[in-house]
Amino acid sequence: MVDARKSSWLTLQMRTSEVFHLLRDGQPWTRAQLCEASGLARSTVTSRLDVLVKLGVVAPYGDGTSTGGRPPSLYALNPSARVVGAVALGATHAVAAVTDLAGTILGQTRERLDVAQGPATVLSWVAETVERLLLEADRAPADLAAVGLGVPGPVEHSTGRPTNPPIMPGWDRYDVPGTLGERLGVPVLVDNDVNIMALGERSTYLPEVDDLIFVKVATGIGAGIISGGSLQRGAHGTAGDLGHVRVTSGSGVICRCGNEGCLEAIAGGPAIAARLRDAGVPAETTGDVVELVRGGNLEAVREVRQAGRELGEVVATMANLINPSVVVIGGLLGGAGEHLMAGLREVVYQRSMPLATEHLSIVASVAGDRAGILGASAMAAEHVLSPEAIESAAANLTVSAAP
Amino acid sequence: MVDARKSSWLTLQMRTSEVFHLLRDGQPWTRAQLCEASGLARSTVTSRLDVLVKLGVVAPYGDGTSTGGRPPSLYALNPSARVVGAVALGATHAVAAVTDLAGTILGQTRERLDVAQGPATVLSWVAETVERLLLEADRAPADLAAVGLGVPGPVEHSTGRPTNPPIMPGWDRYDVPGTLGERLGVPVLVDNDVNIMALGERSTYLPEVDDLIFVKVATGIGAGIISGGSLQRGAHGTAGDLGHVRVTSGSGVICRCGNEGCLEAIAGGPAIAARLRDAGVPAETTGDVVELVRGGNLEAVREVRQAGRELGEVVATMANLINPSVVVIGGLLGGAGEHLMAGLREVVYQRSMPLATEHLSIVASVAGDRAGILGASAMAAEHVLSPEAIESAAANLTVSAAP
Numbered sequence: 001m002v003d004a005r006k007s008s009w010l011t012l013q014m015r016t017s018e019v020f021h022l023l024r025d026g027q028p029w030t031r032a033q034l035c036e037a038s039g040l041a042r043s044t045v046t047s048r049l050d051v052l053v054k055l056g057v058v059a060p061y062g063d064g065t066s067t068g069g070r071p072p073s074l075y076a077l078n079p080s081a082r083v084v085g086a087v088a089l090g091a092t093h094a095v096a097a098v099t100d101l102a103g104t105i106l107g108q109t110r111e112r113l114d115v116a117q118g119p120a121t122v123l124s125w126v127a128e129t130v131e132r133l134l135l136e137a138d139r140a141p142a143d144l145a146a147v148g149l150g151v152p153g154p155v156e157h158s159t160g161r162p163t164n165p166p167i168m169p170g171w172d173r174y175d176v177p178g179t180l181g182e183r184l185g186v187p188v189l190v191d192n193d194v195n196i197m198a199l200g201e202r203s204t205y206l207p208e209v210d211d212l213i214f215v216k217v218a219t220g221i222g223a224g225i226i227s228g229g230s231l232q233r234g235a236h237g238t239a240g241d242l243g244h245v246r247v248t249s250g251s252g253v254i255c256r257c258g259n260e261g262c263l264e265a266i267a268g269g270p271a272i273a274a275r276l277r278d279a280g281v282p283a284e285t286t287g288d289v290v291e292l293v294r295g296g297n298l299e300a301v302r303e304v305r306q307a308g309r310e311l312g313e314v315v316a317t318m319a320n321l322i323n324p325s326v327v328v329i330g331g332l333l334g335g336a337g338e339h340l341m342a343g344l345r346e347v348v349y350q351r352s353m354p355l356a357t358e359h360l361s362i363v364a365s366v367a368g369d370r371a372g373i374l375g376a377s378a379m380a381a382e383h384v385l386s387p388e389a390i391e392s393a394a395a396n397l398t399v400s401a402a403p
Numbered sequence: 404m405v406d407a408r409k410s411s412w413l414t415l416q417m418r419t420s421e422v423f424h425l426l427r428d429g430q431p432w433t434r435a436q437l438c439e440a441s442g443l444a445r446s447t448v449t450s451r452l453d454v455l456v457k458l459g460v461v462a463p464y465g466d467g468t469s470t471g472g473r474p475p476s477l478y479a480l481n482p483s484a485r486v487v488g489a490v491a492l493g494a495t496h497a498v499a500a501v502t503d504l505a506g507t508i509l510g511q512t513r514e515r516l517d518v519a520q521g522p523a524t525v526l527s528w529v530a531e532t533v534e535r536l537l538l539e540a541d542r543a544p545a546d547l548a549a550v551g552l553g554v555p556g557p558v559e560h561s562t563g564r565p566t567n568p569p570i571m572p573g574w575d576r577y578d579v580p581g582t583l584g585e586r587l588g589v590p591v592l593v594d595n596d597v598n599i600m601a602l603g604e605r606s607t608y609l610p611e612v613d614d615l616i617f618v619k620v621a622t623g624i625g626a627g628i629i630s631g632g633s634l635q636r637g638a639h640g641t642a643g644d645l646g647h648v649r650v651t652s653g654s655g656v657i658c659r660c661g662n663e664g665c666l667e668a669i670a671g672g673p674a675i676a677a678r679l680r681d682a683g684v685p686a687e688t689t690g691d692v693v694e695l696v697r698g699g700n701l702e703a704v705r706e707v708r709q710a711g712r713e714l715g716e717v718v719a720t721m722a723n724l725i726n727p728s729v730v731v732i733g734g735l736l737g738g739a740g741e742h743l744m745a746g747l748r749e750v751v752y753q754r755s756m757p758l759a760t761e762h763l764s765i766v767a768s769v770a771g772d773r774a775g776i777l778g779a780s781a782m783a784a785e786h787v788l789s790p791e792a793i794e795s796a797a798a799n800l801t802v803s804a805a806p
Contacts, residue, residue, distance in 0.1 A: 154758060164758055211638035223724070227637065232630045234726020235614035238758045239630075241723045246716065246754060248651045248664070257756065261651075313649065317720055320644045321626075323637020351649060353660065355557060355567055355641045 019048040020058065020390050026102070028061040028074040049075060051394050056081035057101075057385065077385075079104070083139050084380035085130035085147035085184070088193060088372025089115050089122065091167055091219070095369070096129040098137050099377040101145075101384060103204060106137040108373060115152060118170035119179065127183045145384040146187045147180060148376030150196035152220075154237040160190035163237060187389075189379045193372060194240060195231055197365075198224025200375030201328050205366045211324045214365070215242070216331035217311060217340065219269045219286045225322060243268065245314045263314050267307035269333055275303055290336045301339050308343025315344060315362075316351035323356055330365030422451040423461065423793050429505070431464040431477040452478060454797050459484035460504075460788065480788075482507070486542050487783035488533035488550035488587070491596060491775025492518050492525065494570050494622070498772070499532045501540050502780040504548075504787060506607055509540040511776060518555060521573035522582065530586045548787040549590045550583060551779030553599035555623075557640040563593035566640055590792075592782045596775060597643060598634055600768075601627025603778030604731050608769045614727045617768070618645070619734035620714060620743065622672045622689045628725060646671065648717045666717050670710035672736055678706055693739045704742050711746025718747060718765070719754035726759050733768030 022037050023029060029037075034045045052058035052075075059078035079102035087096040092115070097108035109129060115122055126149065134144060153165025160177035162168055177188040191199075198214035206212060210229040216222050223240035225232045232239050243264035250261020253271075265271055269286025276283040276292070281299050283289055292300035315327055327348075333340055345362055352360070367374050383389060425440050426432060432440075437448045455461035455478075462481035482505035490499040495518070500511035512532060518525055529552065537547060556568025563580035565571055580591040594602075601617035609615060613632040619625050626643035628635045635642050646667035653664020656674075668674055672689025679686040679695070684702050686692055695703035718730055730751075736743055748765055755763070770777050786792060 225724075227630065227635045227642075228633060230631060230633075232635070232725070234630065234759075235728035236726055236758065236762060238756065239724065239726040241726070241756055241759060244756050245720045245723055246651060248649060248654075251651075259754065314720075317648045317717075318724060320648055321628075321642065321721060321724060322635070323639055323642040323644070325638035351662065353641070353644055353647050355639065356637075356644060359639060 082145035086376035146380040148380035150193040194222040195224040196375030197371035203378035217333040218331035267310040305343040308340040312344040312347025485548035489779035549783040551783035553596040598627040599778030600774035606781035620736040621734035708746040711743040715747040715750025
């Protein structure tokens with residue numbers, strides 16, 4: 001009951017955000033439209049617009065520079081008012097960026113960084129890199145409004161703490177938002193890397209799609225699930241773990257997780273590389289496999305196409321169970337041309353129920369290796385532009401303006 | 404943009420429901436608590452309470468019959484103010500009930516009814532039965548506030564129209580809410596039968612669980628998925644279709660859907676009955692299988708336990724992909740004692756990732772054959788008590804009270 005009362009209280013206190021909520025669509029609005037849509041009096045809308053313009057998140061639009069002394073007639077969201085840090089940590093690499101509130105990348109960097117060095121080292125790098133990128137983008141430290149961070153493991157999203165992440169020693173239950181937030185002085189949002197890739201693909205390229213699954217195919221295989229317009233993290237943040245689903249051809253293949261026949265042990269990059277070596281083709285890493293496919297090596301093409309079929313079996317299951325309208329294939333192997341997609345489509349359209357695939361699109365990621373930072377940016381911007389954050393900023397403005 | 408503007412408008416108009424929202428928790432509230440939690444003035448809370456009491460959905464609570472002439476100090480939701488019709492249609496049977504707004508069953512009936520007779524015949528039966536149950540429960544026709552209806556096929560929930568339902572000839576795209584709503588004069592909510600079973604189990608027995616999958620195991624096999632507190636219907640209403648997921652032992656078994664190795668073709672009631680007949684045990688229907696198991700027939704026990712293992716393979720996949728905290732097993736076979744559950748648990752705990760099963764409970768349905776009507780009731784009551792419905796009722800009250 002406490003939570004319900006608290007959230008009701010928040011809902012009811014959101015007076016400034018009632019107007020801001022309308023402007024979040026990014027379109028220019030006239031004052032009259034805002035009055036009509038909000039049901040608020042013109043004087044109320046005017047005073048709320050004043051607050052939002054002072055906060056910088058809304059600005060006069062188009063003919064706002066009218067010379068006749070009349071107030072500007074159009075207002076719109078001002079995405080460049082603030083910036084966010086957007087960081088995607090992988091097992092051995094990290095990508096960091098600063099973006100505006102609409103996800104426009106103002107600067108980015110990609111570096112080798114081993115997540116197994118532990119949170120102290122890695123989060124120091126994150127903080128320093130965001131500060132450096134801010135400087136290079138000519139933005140003041142005060143312009144930073146939040147940081148979004150993706151990590152390669154399950155996360156309890158409400159607290160931002162990783163939970164039993166298998167490849168992140170030292171990070172279990174670590175207070176990532178607390179540590180990084182104290183260092184940078186802004187809210188920090190944390191989620192699993194594939195979840196933020198799903199967010200990034202959707203926010204940038206598929207904003208109209210409410211039921212989307214983003215599948216990352218690389219050394220590991222995982223998925224971010226958006227259903228009914230919301231990211232579905234599951235009860236303990238591990239939803240989308242398709243790498244350890246058993247596939248029918250998997251008998252006798254033991255996975256690093258200890259189980260038999262897991263998809264990842266058959267269709268992940270290292271498994272493909274191992275089969276290529278058995279066939280006399282030198283390949284060690286997922287990157288090697290991608291290079292071979294791009295170079296037209298027939299054995300590699302054949303193996304990747306077969307991996308697509310194995311993946312297709314699990315994606316067909318996901319289509320039946322979750323009924324998405326779009327499945328996006330990303331990750332290093334997902335970007336290796338049409339061979340993986342061809343094998344995948346072959347099996348999905350054969351295996352899924354007609355009702356589940358009648359309107360199902362299977363597409364390659366457009367965001368590619370920017371999916372992670374675009375999603376981290378979207379997650380951070382969503383927080384900055386949330387009604388709660390706007391109300392809180394408006395309240396601070398009022399307090400600091402008081403005599 | 405139109406939708407966003409429209410929903411904002413609705414949000415802003417919800418003045419009476421701001422108070423009602425708090426009372427929906429079912430707990431008694433004092434006027435002072437309502438003022439504090441809503442941030443509204445005492446006079447505003449008082450006038451809104453007046454409206455809600457006139458609507459009947461809120462009533463004085465406990466010492467409300469104070470004799471001192473003072474107004475009652477406690478208010479609470481009044482679930483018996485109105486009733487809803489709750490109907491669950493199966494392939495060959497239908498269960499109908501009238502309940503109060505808290506799901507208390509005031510009367511119910513179960514009859515043979517073939518859904519393949521088509522919507523005109525079946526919906527007439529629904530209307531007559533709800534009217535009869537109302538009468539038998541001594542409630543006036545005007546007390547009926549809404550009807551919830553579950554049907555054995557996929558439904559486009561927003562319009563209440565079945566979409567390509569395989570076992571419901573004549574129902575495709577049929578305007579169920581329009582037809583039934585016109586006949587009964589109340590809003591009609593329609594959803595897939597397994598979805599409402601999930602709602603029924605949760606609303607009645609597991610209200611605190613936000614991530615729950617209800618699996619119905621009978622002649623067909625299907626699931627209703629609740630994630631993050633919301634029913635997940637998927638892009639086209641077919642989410643939860645686990646009956647046609649391929650299982651590893653399924654080679655060579657052709658399903659009625661035309662594919663090979665589907666779970667339903669191996670673990671559904673008719674498949675078990677067929678294997679029993681092959682072994683010389685007479686069994687035709689799912690009901691026969693259940694009877695044999697209850698009677699201790701060893702062959703039937705063995706087959707049902709093995710069906711549990713096959714089901715377990717797909718439930719393990721669901722646990723990895725969706726990460727629920729509770730999986731509820733219902734349906735006719737689900738109610739056949741511990742043998743199915745034993746096979747199921749054996750495989751799920753072996754196959755799923757530890758992170759996905761560490762806090763996973765697998766339980767038998769408590770709602771049993773009432774899951775459908777309890778869910779239909781919850782769906783209808785949710786609609787009746789929604790902010791939009793309360794606002795609309797309050798507006799009508801004001802209009803009809805005008806001179």
